[in-house]
Amino acid sequence: MKIEKMIAGGYGLGRKDGKIYLVKGAYAGEDVEVEVEKQMKDVAFCTVKKIDIPSQKRRIPICSHFGSCGGCDWMDLEYEAQLEYKRDIFTDQMNHIAKVDLLPPQIIPTSQYFYRNKVEFSIKDGKIGYFGKNSHNFVEIDKCHIISNDLNEIKDEAKKHNLNGFDHLVIRKSEGRKMAIFISKIFQRVPDINTDDIVLLVNKNPHVVVAGHQKIIKGNGYLEIELNGITYRIPPKSFFQVNYEGAEILSSKVSEYAGKGENLLDLYCGVGFFTLQVARNFAHVKGVESSPSSVIEARENARLNGLNVDFINSKTSQFELSNFDVVIADPPRSGIDKETMNAILKVRPKKFVYVSCDVSTFARDSYELIQRRYKIKDVVLVDLFPQTHHFEIVSLFEREV
Ligand SMILES: C[S@@+](CC[C@H](N)C(=O)[O-])C[C@H]1O[C@@H](n2cnc3c(N)ncnc32)[C@H](O)[C@@H]1O
Structure with missing residues (x-):
């Protein structure tokens, strides 16, 4: 066909x-x-x-694992075509689901390869690899072309140790600091590899990789990175943007869209990535996040940067929204849940900055906003995930009346 x-x-x-x-x-x-x-x-x-x-537009992929490891589904496509298709997919979804006709927006590229600062490997029979998408095929990984080179080196060193009994190895890095996180169902001795931090997570839940009881084996148990003038501490279990180059582009755009003002609310705020950037331009700022460890670190991050922000540990659906000039939301792939969307539409902030990594739920939520007299003032796509079909959307909605 x-x-x-x-x-x-x-x-x-x-x-x-x-x-x-x-x-x-x-x-x-x-x-x-x-x-x-x-x-x-x-x-x-x-x-x-x-x-x-x-x-x-096809090309020969540079990675020997292409097609078997479950990642990088578009690596056999010219990078320019990847960008073109991402824009097409965005306008198509907005047309079909949000019922709005938009010109294809700008898409900002990032480095094509070795861009990820975090990797989640599986361990099977002591070997390190990935499970193929929707399959139980385990693929031992020699070199992954989208994770940063030092993460590949740490994996190579870990391979030399006895890894039997571990389920996963997660490696994260910041500027000059590297962290290895071993995940196991039981407490056990962890290989002493050459990273600044080593953490053991005892996790029996097979559905979530980075979870469970945490024991710091080496180092201080957090990474630190400066992005656009703000220093962030990132604990092992917390979400943080996986592409630092793209993250700086994202946060600049969010700050530009949010502008300046009195009251700002950042929903799904993580360790305060956007919150602290925009806190420099607003008098009163609140952040809402469901992960307790992220909230602890968000408060620490505010203190570190001398910023006054109120971080609340709550599900967004259980947080009582009041009047805010600007609301930012950066939900997980599932998008904004119904209760939270209803609460946003009830308080009707003048500006709503929506950041999304899932075009389908973004289009679904945009439909709700547009029906309730919000207009898309601007939108850009940021290619946070080259070689895959994924991309990030940053958008500014404004209340019409
Ligand atoms: C895509 S991440 C964005 C985090 C942050 N904005 C950033 O850029 O680092 C989504 C965040 O929402 C949090 N989260 C997921 N469901 C939530 C909910 N129902 N209420 C509040 N936070 C939630 C996750 O723990 C995660 O930190």
Whole structure:
């Protein structure tokens, strides 16, 4: 079948006999033969069996693990085409789900390779690797081309030790500091590898990697990084942006959109990444976050930077919203939950800065905002995740009346 266009999730879309086929590994303009993996009523999820007419935008991927490790689904596509398709996917979703016609926005690229400051490896039979997407295939990793080179080196050193009994190895880094996090179901001796910090997490929950009881084996148990003039401490279990270069672009854009004013609220604030940037321009600032360890660190980060911010440990749905001039939200992939969206729409801030890593839930939430007389004043995409179909959206909504 002919692939018409690229859509959310990184699939190529084709049609046959009134049915839609979503094809992983196929690109717009190609003629492909497919293998159906999952059959549903109106749509079938497929993989490529044979490419009859390939896209001119294909290239040879630089990584030997491409196709088997489960990451980097677009590494065999020219980088310019990756950017073009991300913009197309954004406008397509906004058109279909948010019911709004937008010109393709600017997309800001970042370094193509070795950009990630965090990696979550699985450990199987003492070997370090990744599990392929939607499969139980374990792939031992020689070199990963999207994580920073020092993370690859730490993995190589860890490989020399006996890793039996560990489920995961997470490695994170900041400017000049590296942290290894070993995850195991039981307390056990941890290999002494050459990182500034070593942490053991005792975690029985197979669904969440970075969780559980924490024991600091070496170092002080947190990373520190300065971005756009603010110093952040990042504890082992807390979310932090995985691409520092992209993170600086994001926070500059959020600060520009938020502007200056009196009262600002940052929902899903993590360790205060955006909150502390914008706190320099607002008189009263609050941040809301559900992870207790992130809130402790957010408060410490405010103190470190001499900024006065009120961080509240709560689910956003349980936080009582009052009048704010500006509200920022940067939710997980699931987007803004219904209760939180209703509360935002009830207090109707003049400006709403929405940061999202999921185009489908962003489009769904945009629809709600647009129905309630918000207008998209500006939007940019930031390519935080080159070689994959993922990207980040930063947008400014303004209340019309
Ligand atoms: C995409 S991260 C953004 C964090 C922060 N804005 C940053 O850039 O570092 C989403 C954050 O929302 C938090 N979170 C998830 N569900 C939440 C909820 N229902 N209420 C409050 N925070 C939540 C997560 O712990 C995580 O820190």
